[in-house]
Amino acid sequence: MSLEGGGGGAGGAGGAGGDERGFQALTKKVTRERGISCESYKEKCLKRRIAVRMRARGVHTYTDYARLLDHDAREYQELLDALTINVTKFFRNPETWEALRPHLAELWATRHRAGSRLRVWSAGCASGEEPYTIAVLLAETLGDDLLDQSLIDATDIDRLSLERTHQALYPDTAFTEMPASLKRRYFVDQQPVPRIREILRVLAHDLTREPPPRPVYDLIVCRNVVIYFEREAQERLFQVFVNALAPGGVLLLGKVETLFGPAREQLTLVDPRERIYVRPA
Numbered sequence: 459m460s461l462e463g464g465g466g467g468a469g470g471a472g473g474a475g476g477d478e479r480g481f482q483a484l485t486k487k488v489t490r491e492r493g494i495s496c497e498s499y500k501e502k503c504l505k506r507r508i509a510v511r512m513r514a515r516g517v518h519t520y521t522d523y524a525r526l527l528d529h530d531a532r533e534y535q536e537l538l539d540a541l542t543i544n545v546t547k548f549f550r551n552p553e554t555w556e557a558l559r560p561h562l563a564e565l566w567a568t569r570h571r572a573g574s575r576l577r578v579w580s581a582g583c584a585s586g587e588e589p590y591t592i593a594v595l596l597a598e599t600l601g602d603d604l605l606d607q608s609l610i611d612a613t614d615i616d617r618l619s620l621e622r623t624h625q626a627l628y629p630d631t632a633f634t635e636m637p638a639s640l641k642r643r644y645f646v647d648q649q650p651v652p653r654i655r656e657i658l659r660v661l662a663h664d665l666t667r668e669p670p671p672r673p674v675y676d677l678i679v680c681r682n683v684v685i686y687f688e689r690e691a692q693e694r695l696f697q698v699f700v701n702a703l704a705p706g707g708v709l710l711l712g713k714v715e716t717l718f719g720p721a722r723e724q725l726t727l728v729d730p731r732e733r734i735y736v737r738p739a
């Protein structure tokens with residue numbers, strides 16, 4: 459198996475197939491010590507990211523890199539950051555959020571009639587830009603008065619990302635895709651206003667092995683996460699999402715992610731371009 463982008467170092471070892479055992483030992487170590495189930499991620503992705511870190515540290519074999527991790531906590535964190543990939547933005551792919559708006563309004567109307575709160579799960583939320591984007595859209599849809607009739611579970615496996623979500627203090631670069639008028643209305647000093655923050659519950663959660671934080675959601679948003687998972691892990695997770703969706707509930711995936719397997723039969727694809735699926739009521 460070749461190691462993508464490995465160059466002469468880690469790439470040379472993987473390309474020669476000589477360090478496969480070292481790779482397996484390293485990923486097992488990370489799984490054992492840091493609880494990331496590496497077997498659920500695409501091997502090619504893992505190798506590419508580990509190679510980046512090995513090159514950065516001038517290490518040529520997986521075994522030497524594993525040894526380095528034992529006495530370099532900072533490098534361990536760098537590796538975990540590299541493996542989890544936390545790239546995100548407010549209103550990432552603005553057209554997707556525009557397409558979601560009418561669905562939010564419909565979901566809210568149904569929940570409101572039933573006299574209950576609108577339940578949202580932002581799964582793999584990184585540093586929080588995605589769940590805060592949803593909170594802003596909810597504020598626009600429900601109005602400030604009714605915003606507390608909704609709740610968002612913002613979950614991620616990466617603790618540093620969760621701390622950033624809690625802290626909720628964002629650099630200018632996070633806002634480049636967000637309409638300026640919404641930023642003015644819902645942010646002060648680069649932070650979401652309290653009424654937006656208050657509907658978020660930030661939780662550590664591993665999508666590859668834990669049940670959903672709540673049994674039922676009206677909207678599940680999971681974008682740019684499953685793309686890194688092996689096919690079986692994706693299929694398992696899709697079924698978890700379907701089981702957790704209320705009748706009429708909506709699932710939003712990333713732009714290049716596609717639902718497949720038995721879960722696909724249970725949801726209706728209502729917007730193929732924006733990957734919006736609905737569970738029939």
Ligand SMILES: C[S@@+](CC[C@H](N)C(=O)[O-])C[C@H]1O[C@@H](n2cnc3c(N)ncnc32)[C@H](O)[C@@H]1O
Pocket residue numbers: 542543544545546547550581582583584585588613614615616619663664665666680681682683712
């Ligand atoms: C590229 S970011 C996507 C952020 C956001 N959803 C978006 O589209 O802008 C991927 C996120 O998935 C998280 N992630 C990766 N594996 C995960 C797992 N097994 N369980 C939960 N989150 C995971 C990473 O930590 C990272 O924050």
